[in-house]
Amino acid sequence: MITGGAGFVGSHLVDALIARGAEVVALDNFVTGAKENVAHLADNPRFTLVEADITEGLPDHEPALARRFDGIMHFASPASPTDFEQLPVEILRVGSVATMLLLERAQADGARFIMASTSEAYGDPLVHPQPETYWGNVNPNGIRSVYDESKRFSEAAAMAYHRSRGVDVGIVRIFNTYGPRMRPDDGRAIPTFVRQALAGEPITVAGTGDQTRSICFVDDLVRGILTLLDSTETGPINVGTEDEMSMRELAETIIKLAGSTSAVTYITRSADDPEKRRPDLTLARTRLGYQPRVGSEEGLRKTIDYFANRGR
Ligand code: NAD
Secondary structure, three states: OOEEEOOOHHHHHHHHHHHOOOOOOEOOOOOOHHHHHHHHHHHOOOEEEEEOHHHHHHOOHHHHHHHOOOOEEEEOOOOHHHHHHHHHHHHHHHHOOHHHHHHHHHHHOOEEEEEEEEEHEEEOOOOEEEOOOOOEEOOOOOOOOOHHHHHHHHHHHHHHHHHHHHOEEEEEEEEEEEEOEEEEOOOOOOOHHHHHHHHHOEEEEEEOOOOEOEEEHHHHHHHHHHHHOOOOOOEEEEOOOEEEOOOOOHHHHHHHOOOOOOOOOOOOOOOOOOOOOOOOOHHHHHHOOOOOOOOOHHHHHHHHHHHHHHHO
């Protein structure tokens, strides 16, 4: 079972699971995802898409859910900065109520529970790069808190079910991931910059553009998550890349790769936006044998191609 299976990351996970012969039930309410992301699987007998808001409980009339799952992957959650402002209560609920009820189901089924946590668990980090042992620097009630704290709560819930009820859990802290099937208007830097570059519009970099992110192509993330699924690691474990670049460099790279004439302009930066971000990948390397393979230029090219062809 995968929640958020019609979203950006979720749909790529579904593809990878189907490709290796699994039966997959995806649950999604399409709040930020889209049926089209999994439309190519509509006739696959090993795939079922269930439309449901999981914060309301798992639909008990749904035949696809009347079975024992061996894996439950909780990937549902709006995840972009625009969503933090527009869907704050939805984010809090899917990272709390939904996490708890999915953990109950994992316990009942004896399923391995994989939770999509985030580098936002580190907030605006005072330690660089960020190892899993760092507890973070999070504003508990600022505009981003709905996301950061619901993920931190989900981690706490997963660990509580693991320690006190023996649920087999794996927590992955995902660093900024990009690729095909992101929404061009979702407010995250890469789809925004690519959309603007392709339209020849000014690229809107927040603040001075000196803030950094380490960007990960979705195929690398999916490989890391499936390795975690197959392992007995509890985590939390960082998955991403060490390809750290400033937002200004990112904008310039996208302009170059898209062959665009766009100029860079600077807009107001949102509150509590992290200054630096790069995962310490030691744990992923030693415990999962994880190594990212897709360089940023290659991944960005694929993403630009996807957005360029989408409009046709
Ligand atoms: P996304 O918005 O594309 O996917 C989220 C999916 O969850 C969407 O399909 C949405 O419709 C669904 N959803 C949300 N609330 C739901 C609910 N109540 N019931 C059913 N479905 C619901 O975002 P994404 O980037 O694919 O993120 C997927 C997961 O990975 C999220 O949990 C996110 O927090 C986590 N994550 C992503 C990144 C990243 O860089 N993409 C980084 C860190 C963590």
